[in-house]
Amino acid sequence: MKIILDCDPGHDDALAIMLALASPELEVLGITVTYGNVGLENTLNNALKIRELCGSSVPIYAGVPLPMIAERISAEFVHGRSGLDGPVLPEPTRGAETTRAVDFIIETVMQHPNEVTICPVGPMTNLALAMRLEPKIVPLIQQIVLMGGSTGLGNWSPAAEFNILCDPHAAKIVFDSPVPTTMFGLNVTHQALALPQHIQAICQNGNKTSLVAAELLEFFKLAYQKRYGYAGPALHDPCVIAYLLRPDLFKLEYLHVDVDCALTPSFGRTVVDVYQVTKHQANTHVALEVDADAYFALIAERLAQLP
Ligand code: BDR
Numbered sequence: 001m002k003i004i005l006d007c008d009p010g011h012d013d014a015l016a017i018m019l020a021l022a023s024p025e026l027e028v029l030g031i032t033v034t035y036g037n038v039g040l041e042n043t044l045n046n047a048l049k050i051r052e053l054c055g056s057s058v059p060i061y062a063g064v065p066l067p068m069i070a071e072r073i074s075a076e077f078v079h080g081r082s083g084l085d086g087p088v089l090p091e092p093t094r095g096a097e098t099t100r101a102v103d104f105i106i107e108t109v110m111q112h113p114n115e116v117t118i119c120p121v122g123p124m125t126n127l128a129l130a131m132r133l134e135p136k137i138v139p140l141i142q143q144i145v146l147m148g149g150s151t152g153l154g155n156w157s158p159a160a161e162f163n164i165l166c167d168p169h170a171a172k173i174v175f176d177s178p179v180p181t182t183m184f185g186l187n188v189t190h191q192a193l194a195l196p197q198h199i200q201a202i203c204q205n206g207n208k209t210s211l212v213a214a215e216l217l218e219f220f221k222l223a224y225q226k227r228y229g230y231a232g233p234a235l236h237d238p239c240v241i242a243y244l245l246r247p248d249l250f251k252l253e254y255l256h257v258d259v260d261c262a263l264t265p266s267f268g269r270t271v272v273d274v275y276q277v278t279k280h281q282a283n284t285h286v287a288l289e290v291d292a293d294a295y296f297a298l299i300a301e302r303l304a305q306l307p
């Protein structure tokens with residue numbers, strides 16, 4: 001399966017990159033980077049470092065540095081000042097490509113019509129701009145599998161999840177498009193808490209990448225304990241990649257999702273018609289449940305394949 005991973009590393013983004021690069025079923029055509037958890041300069045540098053660590057030569061493309069209309073927010077509180085605080089990471093020996101992420105998305109979808117799965121695990125500004133800059137790509141995208149939103153509460157405002165709140169207008173463009181879309185929101189990713197036994201299993205692989213992944217999870221844990229009182233960090237972004245590898249680990253329902261773009265306290269909320277109380281046609285496969293132990297076993301098994 002051909003994928004483009006659009007991310008803002010970010011601790012859980014880093015594990016999503018590792019999982020994708022460790023999985024032979026996936027052909028990662030490119031990693032596109034967005035602002036998000038921290039500014040673009042740092043998220044890009046973090047993506048380059050994780051590629052270096054994984055010994056991969058996948059091309060990396062810099063995306064847009066700002067949301068379309070919303071004010072930029074960021075998540076240093078969770079990911080540290082660098083966006084990937086915790087372990088010592090290798091300095092990149094190779095830089096990003098000169099092509100911009102938005103152009104790469106357009107060119108790649110045109111080159112491989114109906115074959116590319118786009119996986120946004122950060123704000124969706126790159127993808128929304130690509131869809132607007134070249135609308136011809138919209139019917140040619142095979143599917144979008146994203147991390148963002150929630151059927152319930154938010155994590156960055158009482159109503160909104162971070163990725164969607166970063167750029168609600170971009171998210172609305174994506175959800176309103178006719179592209180088959182699957183959503184992994186907080187309602188499912190908060191079931192995927194990296195508990196001590198899961199981190200321990202990754203650590204026991206003993207390879208360099210697994211040790212870094214375990215250190216990232218230890219750092220990530222602090223914010224989740226402090227802010228949300230959770231026993232472990234919610235490992236959001238790798239859910240998207242795990243679903244492509246093992247859809248049987250998740251339970252989903254086909255539902256209508258809208259994004260609140262009004263300047264109210266629920267700005268950035270994904271409004272999911274869980275009980276199908278409206279007549280709106282369903283537009284999104286919404287993940288509702290995950291087998292968390294099997295999810296972490298998959299991650300540990302795959303990370304063992306990396307350097
Ligand atoms: C999302 O926000 C980011 O901080 C994480 O990387 C994840 O993509 C969770 O709300």
Ligand code: CA
Binds near residue numbers: 008012036121
């Ligand atoms: Ca992310």
